[in-house]
Amino acid sequence: MSSYSSRIRPGRHDLIQLWHGIPLKRIGRLFPHETWWEKETPHYSAIVCSSERDREIMAQAFAPIPMDRVWLTGLPRNSLILKEESALPADYRSALAHLESLLDGRRLVIYAPTWRERPESLYSFSEEEQDVLACLLRRHNAVLGVRGHANVRHRSVYRDMRESEAIISLNEFADVNVILRRGHVLVTDYSSIYIDFLLLDRPIIHFAYDLEAYVRERGFLYDLDDAFGGACCTTFDHLLTELERALVDSDHCRERRLKARRLFHTHSTDAAAAVRDRLFGLLDSPSPKATA
Secondary structure, three states: OOOOHHHOOOOOOOEEEOOOOOOOEOOHHHOOOOOOHHHHHHHEEEEEEOOHHHHHHHHHHOOOOOHHHEEEOOOHHHHHHHOOHHHOOHHHHHHHHHHHHHHOOOEEEEEOOOOOOOHHHOOOOOHHHHHHHHHHHHHOOEEEEEOOOOOOOOOHHHHOOOOOOOEEEOOOOOOHHHHHHHEEEEEEOOOOHHHHHHHHOOOEEEEOOOHHHHHHHOOEOOOHHHHOOOEEEOOHHHHHHHHHHHHHOOOOOHHHHHHHHHHHOOOOOOHHHHHHHHHHHHHHOOOOOOOO
């Protein structure tokens, strides 16, 4: 990866950093391995965020942006999770109908791990583990939908889990918001997808089998005891136990996810409209552009 700052023309462009999710892991200038941020962040006119703590982090990660240009609007992508279904675009409604046909009345458990620098670091479920998992899912009229991270979705490592009546691939869906709207339980690790899912107040399980290694490799912006939205599982057996609890009782770990939601989300419900209004204000009263 590299900066696209060379394409920005100071005085001609206002660059708004929307980011692709609310970050849990170190990002921008807070992750020293990615050196291109030094060239890019001086061009930013504004950044969006979702809470006061997120605002502080975004200001540090994308310095030298001034604090008044870190907009506490929420992320526009989250509006697609909360919007009434009848108000969604036609392609979203069509994708939801297709997902419903795949589920065929079953509850959806989403498995969506984040990416790893080394594909072999992803957890590989054995055939025996997949059989046990499928048995649990059938018992609770559920199906596991596997969603690979966009960076590595094309790699064969995501085919380790063989598709069956209880395990399906969700990689064909272009926008993850479609999947989240139908998810009954989310199983992930450190992916910020769970921070979006917090808005729906549904069970979350963190399958953090490589937690110590990931802390050394990437690091986090928050204390995970405060930030995680559900149980933290480091073994497959623990994952099975927590998944059964979540399928039996949707209120399991609810206080924990509400605590995490308060940490990450203190914005209005219509983030897209809030960002739109801020943009109009920026265009009407522009301040001097940032320069490289």
